[in-house]
Amino acid sequence: MRVRRLAAWTALPLAVTLGLVACGSGGDGGGQSDPNAAVRIEIAEPQHLVPTNTNETNGSQVLSALFSPLVDYDEANKPYEVAAQSVESSDNKVWTIKLKDGYTFHNGEKVTADSYLDAWNYGAYAPNGQNSSYFFEKIAGYDDLQGETPKAKTLSGLKKVDDLTFTVTLSQPYSEFKTMLGYTAFYPLPKAAFSAPGVLKDGYEQAPIGQGPFRMKGTWQHDAKVDVERYDAFPGEKPKVAGVEFRIYQQPTAAYADVLSDNLDVIKTIPTENLSTAADDLGDRFQQSPASSLQVLSFPTFQKEFSKPEVRKAISMAIDRDEISKSIFKGSQKSARSFVSPVVAGYRENTIGEAGTFDPAKARAMYEAAGGPKKIELSYNGDGGHKDWIDATCNQLKANLGVDCVGTAEPKFADLLTKLKQKQPVGLFRMGWVMDYPSMENYLGPLYSTNGSSNYYGYSNPQFDKLLTEGAQAPTEEEAIKKYQAAEDLLAKDLPVIPLRYGQNNFGHSTKVKNVEMDLFDRINLLKIEAVK
Amino acid sequence: MLRFVLRRLLQMVLAFFGTTLIVYALMFAGQGDPIQALAGERPVTAAQRAYLTQKYHLDATGVGGFLYRYFDYLKNLLQGDLGQSLTGRSIGDILVAAWPVTVKLALIAMAVTVLIGVTAGVIAGIRRASIFDNSTLVLTLLVLGIPTIVLAPLAQYFLGVRWQLFPPTAGAQPDLYALLLPGIVLGSLSLATALRLTRTSVAENLRADYVRTARSKGLVKRRIVGVHVLRNSLIPVVTFLGVELGNLMSGAIITEGVFNIPGVGFNLFRGIRTEDGPLVVGIVSVLVVVYLISNLVVDVLYAVLDPRIRYE
Numbered sequence: 001m002r003v004r005r006l007a008a009w010t011a012l013p014l015a016v017t018l019g020l021v022a023c024g025s026g027g028d029g030g031g032q033s034d035p036n037a038a039v040r041i042e043i044a045e046p047q048h049l050v051p052t053n054t055n056e057t058n059g060s061q062v063l064s065a066l067f068s069p070l071v072d073y074d075e076a077n078k079p080y081e082v083a084a085q086s087v088e089s090s091d092n093k094v095w096t097i098k099l100k101d102g103y104t105f106h107n108g109e110k111v112t113a114d115s116y117l118d119a120w121n122y123g124a125y126a127p128n129g130q131n132s133s134y135f136f137e138k139i140a141g142y143d144d145l146q147g148e149t150p151k152a153k154t155l156s157g158l159k160k161v162d163d164l165t166f167t168v169t170l171s172q173p174y175s176e177f178k179t180m181l182g183y184t185a186f187y188p189l190p191k192a193a194f195s196a197p198g199v200l201k202d203g204y205e206q207a208p209i210g211q212g213p214f215r216m217k218g219t220w221q222h223d224a225k226v227d228v229e230r231y232d233a234f235p236g237e238k239p240k241v242a243g244v245e246f247r248i249y250q251q252p253t254a255a256y257a258d259v260l261s262d263n264l265d266v267i268k269t270i271p272t273e274n275l276s277t278a279a280d281d282l283g284d285r286f287q288q289s290p291a292s293s294l295q296v297l298s299f300p301t302f303q304k305e306f307s308k309p310e311v312r313k314a315i316s317m318a319i320d321r322d323e324i325s326k327s328i329f330k331g332s333q334k335s336a337r338s339f340v341s342p343v344v345a346g347y348r349e350n351t352i353g354e355a356g357t358f359d360p361a362k363a364r365a366m367y368e369a370a371g372g373p374k375k376i377e378l379s380y381n382g383d384g385g386h387k388d389w390i391d392a393t394c395n396q397l398k399a400n401l402g403v404d405c406v407g408t409a410e411p412k413f414a415d416l417l418t419k420l421k422q423k424q425p426v427g428l429f430r431m432g433w434v435m436d437y438p439s440m441e442n443y444l445g446p447l448y449s450t451n452g453s454s455n456y457y458g459y460s461n462p463q464f465d466k467l468l469t470e471g472a473q474a475p476t477e478e479e480a481i482k483k484y485q486a487a488e489d490l491l492a493k494d495l496p497v498i499p500l501r502y503g504q505n506n507f508g509h510s511t512k513v514k515n516v517e518m519d520l521f522d523r524i525n526l527l528k529i530e531a532v533k
Numbered sequence: 534m535l536r537f538v539l540r541r542l543l544q545m546v547l548a549f550f551g552t553t554l555i556v557y558a559l560m561f562a563g564q565g566d567p568i569q570a571l572a573g574e575r576p577v578t579a580a581q582r583a584y585l586t587q588k589y590h591l592d593a594t595g596v597g598g599f600l601y602r603y604f605d606y607l608k609n610l611l612q613g614d615l616g617q618s619l620t621g622r623s624i625g626d627i628l629v630a631a632w633p634v635t636v637k638l639a640l641i642a643m644a645v646t647v648l649i650g651v652t653a654g655v656i657a658g659i660r661r662a663s664i665f666d667n668s669t670l671v672l673t674l675l676v677l678g679i680p681t682i683v684l685a686p687l688a689q690y691f692l693g694v695r696w697q698l699f700p701p702t703a704g705a706q707p708d709l710y711a712l713l714l715p716g717i718v719l720g721s722l723s724l725a726t727a728l729r730l731t732r733t734s735v736a737e738n739l740r741a742d743y744v745r746t747a748r749s750k751g752l753v754k755r756r757i758v759g760v761h762v763l764r765n766s767l768i769p770v771v772t773f774l775g776v777e778l779g780n781l782m783s784g785a786i787i788t789e790g791v792f793n794i795p796g797v798g799f800n801l802f803r804g805i806r807t808e809d810g811p812l813v814v815g816i817v818s819v820l821v822v823v824y825l826i827s828n829l830v831v832d833v834l835y836a837v838l839d840p841r842i843r844y845e
Contacts, residue, residue: 045803047571047620129584131572146580222622222630223795224705247704250803253686254793257701260694383806414569453578 031514037531038229038243039513041266041524042255045223045248049205051187052123052130055436060184061268061523062246065228066106066210067187068236070097071178073520077345077438078477079179082236083111083211085164087181092173092473097181099164102235105190106215113166115188115211121145121154122198123185132185135436140171153198173473175480180437183521213239213527223248240515240530262510265531266524270506272385275330282508289518292343292435293503294336294443297378297393297428300420301496302458305373306428309494314367315376315428316355316498318400319393325501328389332506336499339488340443341435343520346481352492352499360400367401375404377427381416382409386430393500420456431456431497438520440484444468448491459496534836541832545825552821553610553814557603560810567591567808571619589619589811606811610818616811618804624815627800632819634707635789635796639781641709641716642723643774650724651770654731658766659758661736669732673725685718685791702793715792719785723777730773734766741765768838775831779824 046059051067054060071079071087081087085098103111122128124136126146136142140157144150157169170177180186190209195201207219213236214228221227229243247264249255252271258264260281270278270286278286297315299306306312321335337356340347350356378394380386387409394405408427410416419426433454435442445468446452450460464487471483505518512532517525568577568585586592593601609616615624657666676684692714693701699714738744739762747757785798797816804812835842 126580127584129581129588131581133580134578148583221705222627223799248795249702249793250795250799251790251793254689254702254791257689257694258793261697261701263701412566412570414566417569418566 031532033240033514033530034533035240035531036242037512037533038245039241039265039529039531040245040247042249042252042259042264042268043226043246044250046220046226048131049208049220049226050130050200051119051189052128052132052135052185053205054184055131057268057522060521062226062228063184063187063208063210064519064521064523065212065214065244065246065526066208066216067184067212068103068210068234069183070181070186072182073438077343077520079182084181087178089177092175092177092475093170095168095170095177096161097166097168100235101164103211104233105192105211106209106231107190107192109190109192109209111188111190111211112163113160115190116186117154117158117160117166118191118194118197119187119189120158122189122194122200124155125153125198126150128200132183135180135183135185138170138172138174138177138180140169142171175472175474175477176437176439176441179439179477183437213237214244217243223250237527239527241526244526256508259508259510262512265510265513266507266516266529267509268505268507268518268522268524270508272330272332275332275506278506278508285511286506286508287516287518288332289505289507290334290342291503291505291518291522292341292438292520294339294341294433294499295333295501295503296336296431296433296497296499298431298457298497299428299495300423300426300457302423303425308370308372310366310370311372312495312498313355314363314370314372314401315397316352316495317357317359317363318367319396319498319500320358321356321500322358324389324392324396328392329501332504333501334504336502339491339497339499340440341502344435344438344440344443345477346440346484348485348488351488352495355492355495355498364401367403372401373403375406378405378407379416379419379426379429380407380409381411381413381430383412390430417456423458429456434503435520440481440488441468441471444484444487444491448496457496459494461490461494464490534833538829538833541829545822545829548825549818549821550607553607553818554603556817557606557810557814558599560808560813561599561602564808564810567619567810570806570808585619606814615815618812619807619809624812627812628797628815628819631795631797631800631816634705634712634794635782635785635798637707638712638716638719638785638789638794638796639778641712642720642781643778645717645720646724646727646774646777650727651731651767654728654770655735655758655763655766657728657732658735658739666732669728673728676721676725681718681722681787684721685715685788688714688718689791704793705795707794712794715788715794718792719781719788723774723781727770727773727777731766731770734769735762738762738766764838768835771834771838772831775827775834776824778827779820782823783820 043058043061046062047056048054049059049062051063054063068083070082070084072082074080083100083103085100087095087097089095099111099113105111120136123130124133124142124145126133136155139155141152141155144152145155159167161167188211192209193201193204207216213231213234215231217227217229225248226246227243230239252267252269255264255267256271256274259267299312301307325331325333325335338348338351376397378390380390387407390407394407397403397405416429420429433443433447446454448455448459449465449468467483467487471480471487474480474483505522507518509516513529514532515528515530517528519525568582590602606616618624618627653669657669660666689701692698700711703711703715744757744762747761782797785796786802789796789798790802801813801816804816
């Protein structure tokens, strides 16, 4: 504090002089923008800072400063080209990606087709153990790179055409491949990142070299911060701040205290215990935006007592979603009545129809007619702060269906998954989903297709699987969305899970910044944020 | 004396290996699925699972697996290699970064305890039943009654955010001023205990025979209290402070979290939450050494304070 005040006094005359020289460079409300100032954004310690190894928001927030994606998403959540000149395909199987000229890595190296091919091959090669390697599984030849001693070292589906063009052949047509390309895993890597072909240099992730609007200033200071500064040779849209300090916090409450006293500029997640006072504390500096996460209550459909859709529908109708969102979550989550999040193209409101209306009398009659079980168990992981809403849901089921209901906590999410994989009777269980890329398919395929990687409900509907395949092969995105919407309608009939709530980003900022926006991947938009003089 | 210290050092080696064995066994037994814990609620791909399992020998289970992994760990430890955390960082590096700031914090807390706690305890002991004595009693009871998990956020909110007397968080490279508030919060509990302990001890010693003798032979009061009483009264306090130094370092989990200080407690908490066995064992091993050494120092200090205690 003392130091800051001192700095303010010395900065005052300076600011006055500067203010006299520079006249009004835009800025709507909340003071003038200062392009020479750095902003400070809260993150938690990233697990990794290699694009293909980063699949959590902290790491991808830092990488979003250092790298520029091939595509980004517009207001309607449709992809548009950024670092790519064009991404095209005539059959959804062979995709031609042309790069914009003029992009360079922070070490001066030119960005070429090879930068992408090297990075993606590295990411897909199983022995490298990259967290996001599954993003490449749609590319032809992926299977040859798996196992302990893979047959090949490079993806057969990736071909260089010239310095700025390459083609991607998928093993099966996929209409939304372009949508996937906006994710962290698809960033390029410079030659300087490798010590030998296919071998990443040891210290690369301590100071990643990218081709984005900012470059590293020093190295990653573990548990402390990551500093980046504006990269002036960046050809794309220029950021409006001189740099960003990503400050690492272990507890969001500490970050919140810092935002309140202007010691930190942006907190990405306001802790639940502060949500009720955040609007008073921060005023219009407290902001909310839809996040990609979806909370559901799932049924083990392989168990006899939950095999009837009427039972599932009755339970859904006996839950007062709005009440729980309001009283337990203080509006930090929103009631959900669809299987996909509002942040993806193709989202429709209230696709589950009647099952989403709160009607205790009808629910009870339907439940009894279908012969639903007298006792319901709700399983959840005890380490994720779910107890309150599980108990509230249980109480609603008790009151509205006249059944006995208990919430059962498993110590960790992993314990719950283990039991589910062994098909042990855990009753209903909570699940959450955060998208990998903004597509309806990502909310449907992994969760409900017969061989889906996260299908723990034993749900299998051949027609649903067929619609998903057709969607992937559809010639245009619009037609794909139609197929996915038809698939979603099937889910609404079967209800293998009941959607409960959408996540919200609850973020706040200090008085020293403005234009703070959150993107689809729960990252602060670093090109928009401005410092206030 | 030298023989005593040597014997204690040898015992320390045994104690060190014994505790690492126990801690390693506990972490091993309590471990569910560290790979899933690391990934949170995201699905883990088979390739990623195979990679981590092989790298950290996570497939070695049961008694045989335990012995294999423990001796593997021990072998590396004796070569000075504490291993890697599950995110691939060297645990040696983590500890090197974490210890200095925790030691600083603990020393500040210790200084607060000794300066305020012992001084106020002596005054309260001399002026028994005075206003000072009674008000410190109320205050210490209050502090002892409020757990750190309440005290730390309250102090942060009022002193840091509302009145802006201190920076609300300290961060990774804090100056002394930024560490003062967390230090006081951390030290407050031991301060209260030290105060009560000193007060009782001084009050008791003031009624001892040797004080009466000293007074009757005309010694000035300042000398009676400053030399004779204080020296004898400090024995229980020193015992307490020695043990407390270890507690302050390991017990900073809450304080370090609230004030965002990436020290030992901060890392220990993360290690436990992510089931990062090697990280927890590494931190606890060093904590064990701290405890052992501070206990040794306390034992040696006994001899200095009380000549009747002799070691052969």
